[in-house]
Amino acid sequence: MNWRNGVIGCAAFLLAACGTEQDEETTVAAGAAGQPETGQVEIWRFGLEEIQGSVQYEYARRFADLVAQKTEGEVEVRLFPYGQLGGLTDIYDQAQSGAIELAFGSGFLGGTVPESQLFSLNFVLTDDEELNARILNDEDFRKHSDLIGAFTERDLYPLAIVPEGWQVWSANREIRTPEDFRGLAIRTMDNRLLRETYAAYGADPTTMEYGELYSGLQLGQLDGNIQPVFAHQEMDFYQVQSHLIFANQAQFIATFMANNDWYENLSGDRQDMLEEIVQELVPYIHDVQTRLNAERLETITENSDIQLVYLTAEEREAFRELSLPVRDVFVEMVGSRGETLLEVLLEKVEEAQQERGQQADTAEDEPQAADAA
Numbered sequence: 001m002n003w004r005n006g007v008i009g010c011a012a013f014l015l016a017a018c019g020t021e022q023d024e025e026t027t028v029a030a031g032a033a034g035q036p037e038t039g040q041v042e043i044w045r046f047g048l049e050e051i052q053g054s055v056q057y058e059y060a061r062r063f064a065d066l067v068a069q070k071t072e073g074e075v076e077v078r079l080f081p082y083g084q085l086g087g088l089t090d091i092y093d094q095a096q097s098g099a100i101e102l103a104f105g106s107g108f109l110g111g112t113v114p115e116s117q118l119f120s121l122n123f124v125l126t127d128d129e130e131l132n133a134r135i136l137n138d139e140d141f142r143k144h145s146d147l148i149g150a151f152t153e154r155d156l157y158p159l160a161i162v163p164e165g166w167q168v169w170s171a172n173r174e175i176r177t178p179e180d181f182r183g184l185a186i187r188t189m190d191n192r193l194l195r196e197t198y199a200a201y202g203a204d205p206t207t208m209e210y211g212e213l214y215s216g217l218q219l220g221q222l223d224g225n226i227q228p229v230f231a232h233q234e235m236d237f238y239q240v241q242s243h244l245i246f247a248n249q250a251q252f253i254a255t256f257m258a259n260n261d262w263y264e265n266l267s268g269d270r271q272d273m274l275e276e277i278v279q280e281l282v283p284y285i286h287d288v289q290t291r292l293n294a295e296r297l298e299t300i301t302e303n304s305d306i307q308l309v310y311l312t313a314e315e316r317e318a319f320r321e322l323s324l325p326v327r328d329v330f331v332e333m334v335g336s337r338g339e340t341l342l343e344v345l346l347e348k349v350e351e352a353q354q355e356r357g358q359q360a361d362t363a364e365d366e367p368q369a370a371d372a373a
């Protein structure tokens with residue numbers, strides 16, 4: 001794997017130079033000037049926070065295929081996996097400036113779009129991953145004017161919300177209670193919400209760039225990490241940790257976003273096409289992420305003697321209680337827009353849970369096929 005060897009070297013402003021082909025530079029010029037000349041293929045550049053083989057990569061690959069199909073080859077989506085455009089915030093800067101048209105943004109995006117830290121809050125969503133994906137992409141939330149406004153104010157446009165699996169803790173000790181976190185230097189992505197959350201749990205939160213994390217763990221600068229399983233495996237983090245701890249406290253959530261001016265200048269047909277694609281990708285990426293996370297867990301257990309720890313409902317409850325005051329920190333930090341979005345999300349969660357409860361009750365009341373026979 002080569003991500004550790006200075007993949008963050010080729011930064012944004014060097015994009016044209018980093019591309020090997022002449023047409024990359026042509027594309028930059030065409031992108032800046034608007035639509036390309038007749039007969040030219042239009043290029044949409046898509047910056048990823050993750051490397052090949054990741055959930056973001058699989059999403060982007062499918063997105064690129066669908067765009068090619070639906071535009072009959074008029075548009076080509078080029079993927080720039082993590083490292084090719086610089087560090088994480090370099091990706092967001094380039095999406096904001098229009099140097100790239102499309103990007104993913106997750107935990108580090110909190111510095112650029114503070115309201116996006118909503119996705120870092122713990123114990124907000126349900127325990128059903130598929131339901132969470134639907135709630136987050138429900139029009140009432142995804143198209144809420146406060147969510148759109150939070151991004152457009154920063155020259156970005158949110159296209160879809162993409163859960164990538166449960167955030168799983170890793171450490172060199174078993175963690176079952178907040179006391180177990182005491183003194184543990186745990187790496188969080190760079191956002192205040194995460195630092196507040198892990199401080200509330202009793203840990204010592206430390207921020208570090210994704211690409212530096214492996215050495216941070218190996219050299220003992222960090223004691224713990226928080227990632228979906230696929231990332232623990234594909235970035236080799238699990239090799240320098242002894243325990244993986246499943247608390248189901250939060251999903252890893254990324255936002256698929258566009259440069260706002262670019263999006264605004266797309267034709268209505270192209271905007272409709274994007275909408276159709278992102279909706280189609282909700283169930284698609286849910287299936288991919290659950291499969292990838294399950295397969296990678298198998299790889300981890302086959303290749304190491306790492307201990308898997310699953311928290312009980314009672315153990316989770318201790319963390320849930322500690323996480324609740326952090327919701328107030330979120331509201332204090334981002335103001336009324338964030339407060340509204342949190343309320344909408346909590347309402348959607350409540351509604352979905354009630355519906356699920358009713359469906360379960362109905363299913364219990366209905367005679368089973370075997371009973372009827």
Ligand code: 6CS
Nearest residue numbers: 049050106189210228231
């Ligand atoms: O922890 C991080 O910084 C990164 N982890 C994942 C799984 N995706 C992107 C993110 O930046």
